[in-house]
Amino acid sequence: MFLDLLRRRNPAFLRAAAQLHHSGQLPANTYALDLDTVGANATAIKREADRLGLTPFAMTKQIGRNPDFCRTVRDAGITEAVGVDLQCALAAHQGGLRTGHLGHLVQIPRHEAATAAALRPRYWTVFNDAKAGEAAAASAALGRDQALLARIVAPGDTFYRGHEGGFDADDIVAVADRLDALDGARFAGITSFPAQLFDKATGKVLPTPNLTTLQKAAERLRAAGREHVELNAPGTTSVAILPMLAEAGATQVEPGHGLTGTTPWHAVEDLVEEPAVLYVSEVSHLHGKYAYVFGGGLYVDPVLGLGSTRALIVRGGDFDSAQLVDVEMPAPEAIDYYAMADLSNATGVAPGDTVIFGFRPQAFVTRALTAGITGVRSGAPAVAGVYAADGSVPIGLDDSADTASTESAAS
Incomplete structure (x- = not known):
């Protein structure tokens, strides 16, 4: 195709x-x-993200974290990467991209938390209190106050088999309080995946129930007095989907296949x-x-x-x-x-x-x-x-x- x-x-x-x-x-x-085209694609995504007030983190796993690709994306203005796992974060760091987000999709193994903390990630996703404690302790040892994102889940959410897990979305206010109480960490926001998926019937990218779960959790947090909540909403990201995500309240997006023009939407429509x-x-x-x-x-x-x-x-x-x-x-x-x-x-x-x-x-x-x-x-x-x-x-x-x-x- x-x-x-x-x-x-x-x-x-x-x-x-x-x-x-x-x-x-x-x-x-x-x-x-094609690094010329990668650069043009990254520039277009960064320009639209800036216009909408979104922070983009580059997903580099699909092209093997190629260092020349990483530098091209960085030079186009997307200076931070999302590490799908710790190895991905380390490779992107070696390629010249700072670590914007790690721990999602793959949590950090217990004895590798110190290695992850040394990357000084801007955001670190945790699925439970045990992982939050490990991230906090590793960050505290470096004198850091790590911003944590809570991966949340509600009945009816969509996950690829084997990707399940996270805090109960109904408990998000209590979860935020617990993360704030940790030495070396603080609650920063929420995430889920996929927040949107390509729909073959319509030939478009549509929001999943997960995005609604994120929106409702953010509303609970704001009602509890938290004025700013990061809302990380990855999945099938390209320029075309950014306005919908911004309107839904997202603050962070993670283009991957969009950087190479190979999302499912690109297969059926010229974006x-x-x-x-x-x-x-x-x-x-x-x-x-x-x-x-x-x-x-x-x-x-x-x-x-x-x-x-x-x-x-x-x-x-x-x-x-x-x-x-x-x-x-x-x-x-x-x-x-x-x-x-x-x-x-x-x-x-x-x-x-x-x-x-x-x-x-x-x-x-x-x-x-x-x-x-x-x-x-x-x-x-x-x-x-x-x-x-x-x-x-x-x-x-x-x-x-x-x-x-x-x-x-x-x-």
Whole structure:
């Protein structure tokens, strides 16, 4: 689905990726990122967030916390990241983004609270009193007063299976008082996820019951005398959804796929953000009517359902002769060593040919590489650096990547 979007809205990126892979600068099994477009998308989100009085925190897990991506987003004005877990927060910090929010979705393990506190997060989400106590104690040891967000839940709220948990929303006033009483912490606000989701029937992003739960809890807190309550409302965030969130009372938003133009809404409607990510591989070998394509990063985010997949096969870097083929992806329960491209309607395909996919990624759960590409819009594309899916530099690449990593860690 996103391959069609790339072909229509960012064909120069496809062409650049094909050329860079053919020349050996872009390895197979790599998520390539058009940094020019990422910067433009981040600028648009930050501008609208500022207009509406919202604070944006960048979600970087889906592109492997790539340091060049992090710096691009930071330079566009989004200077803080949300860490989906502690490892994510550490990687984004190394990439040059301060920690704006951590603990949500994944709580911080007990013996790692000190590491989390050392990041000096602006906000730290807790699901219960035990986790609040750990966060407070770790922060107090550093002489800090940590702002805590309480994850809340009410009957009828929507959660992905395995994401459940949080304080009873009906008890939020008492919860806030308990968090305020902790040495080293204070109550700052509330959060839930997802606060909005893409609705296939309407083709739009709509609020979930969780957003109503947040609004009602905020009303209780204000009635109890708390004048300012942070309301963190993540989920399917793009420029198009920000006015609705601001009207609902949100104060914090967390763009992730919006930064690469790959939210579900982008798949069905042209929004402000343009597509800025693709997956590059190559043909390993031929067998029967199939070209076997190197995998490693063939995890397609199932939010849109597991539909059919297509790819472009490019011979010799000549993008004008690219052939569109159907691809049989590995089963979800299988290791993705290869995908199989059907060559029934393709000719002349050979080992080493470039293969380009366009799908919604979650690079951090794969063994893929990530690489930022500069200069796509100016017609002078170049690889900024190649990194592993955790944001580190993989062994065996040239010194330029090592230099990029050192600069990233120092920034």
